[in-house]
Amino acid sequence: MTSTTRQGRRGAFNAPRRPRRFHPTWHFWFALPAIILVLAFFLVPFLANAGFAFTQWTAYSSDITWNGFENFRTLADLGVLGHAVLITLVYAAVSMLVQNVGGLFLANALQEPTRVNNVFRAVFFIPVLVSGLAAGYIWAALLAAQGPLNQFLSAILPGGFVYSWLGNPVSALVAVAFVDAWKWVGLAMTVYIAGLNAIPKQLFEAAALDGAGPWRRFWKVKVPLLAPAFSFNVVIGIVGALSSLDIIFAATGGGPGDATTVLQVASYRQYGQGLFGTASALSLVIAVIGVVIAIPLISALRRREVRL
Amino acid sequence: MSTTSPMQASRLQQTLKYIFLGIFAVPWVAVPLWMLLVNSFKTEGESSVLSLALPTEWAAVENYTKVFTEGNYFVGLGNSLLIAIPVVVVVLILGSMAAWAYARSNAMGLRVTFFISAMSIMLPPAIIPTIFILTKIGLQGTTWGYMLVLTATKVGVIIFLAVGFVRTLPTDYEEAAQLDGAGRLRTYWHVILPLMRPVLFTGAVMLVIGVWNDFLFALFLLAGKANATLPLTLYSFALAPTGAVRWNLVFASVVMTSIPLFIAYVVLQRRVLSGLTEGGTTG
Known part of the structure; x- marks a missing residue:
């Protein structure tokens, strides 16, 4: 409704639209620089990646030739492909989960902009500012076998506690995913606070008058209305985790063994060896995972936008 | 502001909430930052122990000079x-x-x-x-x-x-x-x-x-x-070279790379957070 009236009003300023001919209005010229950049350095590489993944392309020859699924076969034979996919999915899932549970919890506790709350918000936002490398180094030190965490555990547990958190494949993977979440939970918190602030207060009051307790109000009123903030955090969390590399480089270097070698790290390794074809293949896998996760969530976001 | 529960219960709840958040903030933010700072002041040998203790021998000047020069x-x-x-x-x-x-x-x-x-x-x-x-x-x-x-x-x-x-x-x-x-x-x-x-x-x-x-x-x-x-x-x-991680230098370097953003954050902190929590992020 509103959009048609708006369009009608705007019509007074634009040349009448002639069908089937390209008559750029000012809109086009204003968007053009951004369009060129996005097409040249996002869309084209994104599409080209799908092509390069099926080519024989190395640093040792200037020829790029098609080789079908050869890159994927090579990676599968090396045991890199399936393993890296699995590691990446676990990493993204753990990180996204911790980020959102933590962010939602903090947002609920700190929604009101009181003075104390503002101090706490500021404190919990600090890790967002730290670079991924810095986060990786700090936590590698905290989690070291003789490090502060184990010193603390030794103090409260009988008989001392020595465990190499980053030395065991499973705990190392969970630990680096946790560091990723640690770094981003402050941002998820702010997005959820913004979401909570966008909910009209009357809705809670109405629900309370209708006899809904705090728990019911949380699940039946807050959670559904927080859906846009939720989708935003989930997509950004997962996509961020998919291209995460710095935390892992700093904390484990991809090890122990290849326990934390996510796709992005594996791709960098192939690239580092001059194997651009296989590196592209791994990059394509990241892109496909991203598309499969992001598209349904984006369309859900857009549907909601229309409704609101 | 919008709490519907009786005053006293809500005040107790509030106090408990802040105690809990305070306890949570210690390992979440305070310990990592302390770890970073205190170890950036230690000698290489002492920092390799990776403890939260204060340095017995201060090497702050040497460490940070190395970050600047090397x-x-x-x-x-x-x-x-x-x-x-x-x-x-x-x-x-x-x-x-x-x-x-x-x-x-x-x-x-x-x-x-x-x-x-x-x-x-x-x-x-x-x-x-x-x-x-x-x-x-x-x-x-x-x-x-x-x-x-x-x-x-x-x-x-x-x-x-x-x-x-x-x-x-x-x-x-x-x-x-x-x-x-x-x-x-x-x-x-x-x-x-x-x-x-x-x-x-x-x-x-x-x-x-x-x-x-x-x-x-x-x-x-x-x-x-x-x-x-x-x-x-x-x-x-x-x-850098030697193989073993020189934690004191790594941490001094982390401090120096993080400092510009931290200064900006401290100066603009109120606007940063109110901007993020009230404005456009869900737009």
Whole structure:
């Protein structure tokens, strides 16, 4: 409704639209620089990646030739492909989960902009500012076998506690995913606070008058209305985790063994060896995972936008 | 403010909440920061113990001097500033221009490019073809190429945030400016840009954090010590020769690479958080 009236009003300023001919209005010229950049350095590489993944392309020859699924076969034979996919999915899932549970919890506790709350918000936002490398180094030190965490555990547990958190494949993977979440939970918190602030207060009051307790109000009123903030955090969390590399480089270097070698790290390794074809293949896998996760969530976001 | 429970119960609840949050903040934020700082003041041998204790022998001056001399720090700082500032400014301008156009147009072509821009935030970047393109145009490994790619991959964030914001603005101001004879560029600069300030501030915060800390693109797209940004100087310094990690130097280097953003945060903290929590993020 509103959009048609708006369009009608705007019509007074634009040349009448002639069908089937390209008559750029000012809109086009204003968007053009951004369009060129996005097409040249996002869309084209994104599409080209799908092509390069099926080519024989190395640093040792200037020829790029098609080789079908050869890159994927090579990676599968090396045991890199399936393993890296699995590691990446676990990493993204753990990180996204911790980020959102933590962010939602903090947002609920700190929604009101009181003075104390503002101090706490500021404190919990600090890790967002730290670079991924810095986060990786700090936590590698905290989690070291003789490090502060184990010193603390030794103090409260009988008989001392020595465990190499980053030395065991499973705990190392969970630990680096946790560091990723640690770094981003402050941002998820702010997005959820913004979401909570966008909910009209009357809705809670109405629900309370209708006899809904705090728990019911949380699940039946807050959670559904927080859906846009939720989708935003989930997509950004997962996509961020998919291209995460710095935390892992700093904390484990991809090890122990290849326990934390996510796709992005594996791709960098192939690239580092001059194997651009296989590196592209791994990059394509990241892109496909991203598309499969992001598209349904984006369309859900857009549907909601229309409704609101 | 909106609590419905009786006063006393809610006060007790509040107190318990803050005690809990305080206890939570200790391992979550205080211990990591303390770990970082205190170990950056220790000697190499003492820092390798990785404890939270105060140094028995202070080596702060030596450590930080090493970061400045061996760690390539000022080159990294200079490059980071020379890259981050123009990139953020250009992204804000190009993004807000495009956002205004997208918000006020229903043309099919623009709807498609808006969708692609929104996708660019949500999908992981394809780095190897990017390198291919930069190599073709002779910019691979250079600061210019890196800045171009950063600008292109970040502009979507501003477009996405600002389009949602502009759509909620009435068109009256722009129309008044047009009637007064202002051209599109003047209207943009004097009317639209000031109106967008809150959402652009929010966007700028996210941009600065993302650009300043970028390691992924920097690793692939920047070559050579002379072009290194702070994350790259930190990484190469931490990797440096001997094999064993020199924790005191790594931490001193982490402190120095984080400090510029921290100073900005301390100065702007209130605006940063109120911008992020009230403005546009859900737009």
